[in-house]
Amino acid sequence: MNESAFHYIIVGAGSAGCVLANRLSENPRHKVLLIEAGGSDARFWIKVPLGYAKTFADHAVNWSYMTQPDPGLNGRQAYWPRGRVIGGSSSINAMAYLRGLPHDFDDWERAGATGWNWEIVRKTYEALECHVEGAIQKGGGPLVVSDVGDGMHPFVQNFLVAAREMGWNVARNLNGEEAEGLMRMRSTVRNGRRWSAADAFLRPATKRSNLRVISRALVEKLIIQNGRAAGVQFRLGGVQHIVRANKEVILSAGAINSPQILQLSGIGPAALLQAHCIPVLHDLPEVGKGLQDHLAVSQYYRATEPTLNNILGNGLGRMLAGVRYILTRKGPLSVPVNQISGYVRSSPELEVPDVQVYCNPMSYITHASGAVGVDPAPGFLLCVQPSRPTSRGQVTIASTNPEAPPLIQPNSLSTNEDCETVIKASRLLQQLAQTSAIRAVTKARLQPDISTMDDAALLENFRNRAGTVFHPSCTCRMGHDARDSVLDARLRVHGMEGLRVVDASAFPNVTSGNTNGPTIMLATRAAELILQDA
Ligand SMILES: Cc1cc2nc3c(=O)[nH]c(=O)nc-3n(C[C@H](O)[C@H](O)[C@H](O)COP(=O)(O)OP(=O)(O)OC[C@H]3O[C@@H](n4cnc5c(N)ncnc54)[C@H](O)[C@@H]3O)c2cc1C
Structure with missing residues (x-):
């Protein structure tokens, strides 16, 4: 596969990545590659709503991170599950569905994410959702939210x-x-089965010949040429591959792994990169900072x-x-x-x-x-x-080994x-x-x-x-400029060409409720922005 070229390369088939894969491949002229570290989601305990308790600690589908000792939790380390499987965390989450509250998004806009206020994102939610209440169906979107x-x-x-x-x-x-x-609670469940982002967005798109999905492939770093994301390097079955993107590389690896991949690629706080002998391609101090969780x-x-x-x-x-x-x-x-x-x-x-x-x-x-x-x-x-904590932690690489879990300090x-x-x-x-x-x-x-x-x-x-409610976010947040954030309001990495981050790490602040819906909404709007810029 060395040197194959795509228009868009998406890293991570989670809540956001599945949406992007669908929307960006709608146009048959766009060659889209989706790369996922985990394997198939065709597993009984993923489909069964209460199977959540089984996948919660199943290393076959879960990154199973541990945080650093957290001073705010009297030095305790916490278990942080994240989906490592097609569908990402939407394949192992608890399926509770909440959009978040209007002021959450008005605060996004105040933080520099122009165009993400409630009035705008509400319309995206309405177009996305299909509410099922018994025999009644309201809305025609792909994201099924059921009254169970x-x-x-x-x-x-x-x-x-x-x-x-x-x-x-x-x-x-x-x-x-x-x-x-x-x-x-309303839930992303359909006819008694989990309705993940893979079900809602990826599966309907996989028959398109212009979408390629590669699973069990770990993206190790981005290929950067002259300030532009030209492709990615990944490892599949012990073999290293390089694939090239003509238009954009989009990181949707989640709030822990997207900043990790940026840092491994030489994009992040210069002192951190130098401490690991990684050449500093772009000193961007906020990469990995700003971590919020519930x-x-x-x-x-x-x-x-x-x-x-x-x-x-x-x-x-x-x-x-x-x-x-x-x-x-x-x-x-x-x-x-x-x-x-x-x-x-x-x-x-x-x-x-x-x-x-x-x-x-x-x-x-x-x-x-x-x-x-x-x-x-x-x-x-x-x-x-x-609902709206103000504490912020950080994610930093622990080594140059892409397999090594990054250090997570929630700073609760x-x-x-x-x-x-x-x-x-x-x-x-x-x-x-x-x-x-x-x-x-x-x-x-x-x-x-x-x-x-x-x-x-x-x-x-x-x-x-207290324990996490599994909503890490904001580690590559949108904002005004490189001094206060990682991304602009179109989710482009400040100072880089051809590179965006589209997942929960892009939130300027964590939303008041559960974060799967807001992530899917964010990816839906992101796809519009990417296509406008094409
Ligand atoms: C146990 C649990 C319970 C939750 N319960 C709820 C709930 O009830 N309701 C709710 O709304 N939210 C819930 N959430 C949160 C919600 O699921 C997440 O906020 C949302 O899925 C985040 O989406 P994302 O796209 O940012 O990341 P993810 O969905 O985590 O996707 C990231 C993807 O990138 C892949 N990836 C990462 N690194 C690499 C790499 N180097 N190479 C290739 N691929 C890579 C991952 O394997 C993963 O598939 C829960 C989360 C968990 C873990």
Whole structure:
């Protein structure tokens, strides 16, 4: 394959890369190459919505990163799963679908991403989505977002009653007119199966003769000639290959690997590159900086009523659920675990929601290795996640070996504002657990019981126990210029020709909710910009 030429080379077949592969190959004159490090997504546990618990720590489809010790989490290292498979993280994620809130995107524009305000991106979302509510279908886009409420465990009704007691809106769909409250979570599920970016965008395009997909190929670095991305170097089956791009190379390798590939290619902070004896082709200080993520803390409760634990916490129940799923594509395995969620305000004087709440009708333990164990006794969890953290970490190469995981320093809770939001969010959790609806179904509060904790203890509980919600972003963010960012508002790398980054690393700030939808939206708009510039 040495020296073959394409118009566009896309690195990474994840949420963003699948969209680009589809949109850029619509024109049969464009020769498009998509290169993915992982293999096929034709796996049972990828297709089954609740199979998320199995792929969570499956190294066959997962980069399974560990962060550096994080001072804000009392020195803990965290397990960060990322999809290494066709579909990327959209093939292993929890399928919760939220667009984000209007101010998230207005803030993108304020940060320098001109043309990404809510009014503009809302139209992209509307064209992208197809909402399925039972027999009703709204919208004709390829991204199926289903109301899976009918398949949820009846226990979730308690969460909605508790929400009303808290004075929170119970919304039908937070991806429409309503922007606040809890709802039965909408999910990227279609007919009881995961609907990944590969399903929505890549699969329909693979029959095109002008699109080539190469999987199990690790991109090692970009080929840069005279300030232009001329191609990429990748390794497939132990053999190194070089492919050339006449128009553009687009990095869609995700928020951890896109900055890693730039740095390995000599584009990044000069001091870092020099420390690894990499020739500095372009000193771009912000590559890898600006990392944002969502952190959440879960509190667990034993229940007085049956929950999903009664089914999935024992071998017989799991077997019956499996048989039911195989025969009907229904039942507990067909619905993602985050069943009730939404946006709320930690104090009434705030203009916008600042906390995402999750209520799951099941309790489980996630071990440090990422393995998930379901409790045998009925239980549930209540969880809060500050929506718009201000702390920023970084991703830096650890060595010149492209196989070596980069160093991830989340730098969590490094601002006073974030610590204050954690305390206010934890107070909400205390109040939610005290509602009569939740007390009525609580047999016991599992340790640590936060019900009587003061502010300091709540913050300490968060530092000791909070975990990632798997939304790393912003490591190659859009902005004004090379002093504050990596990309311009058309996602072009500052100071380079023929090179863009299109994935969650391009977010100027993390959005308030789950990040798969915003990434797919971003890639859809990016494809328009790339084609305009062609
Ligand atoms: C466990 C988990 C649960 C999540 N739950 C949700 C949820 O419920 N709802 C939600 O909205 N979001 C969720 N997310 C987040 C969401 O899935 C991501 O934000 C989104 O998929 C990011 O898309 P991306 O295109 O930036 O990166 P990815 O989808 O991660 O794609 C990057 C791709 O690039 C490939 N790649 C990387 N390096 C190289 C290389 N050197 N050479 C070749 N290929 C390479 C990777 O293998 C991968 O396929 C979750 C994520 C995880 C991991």
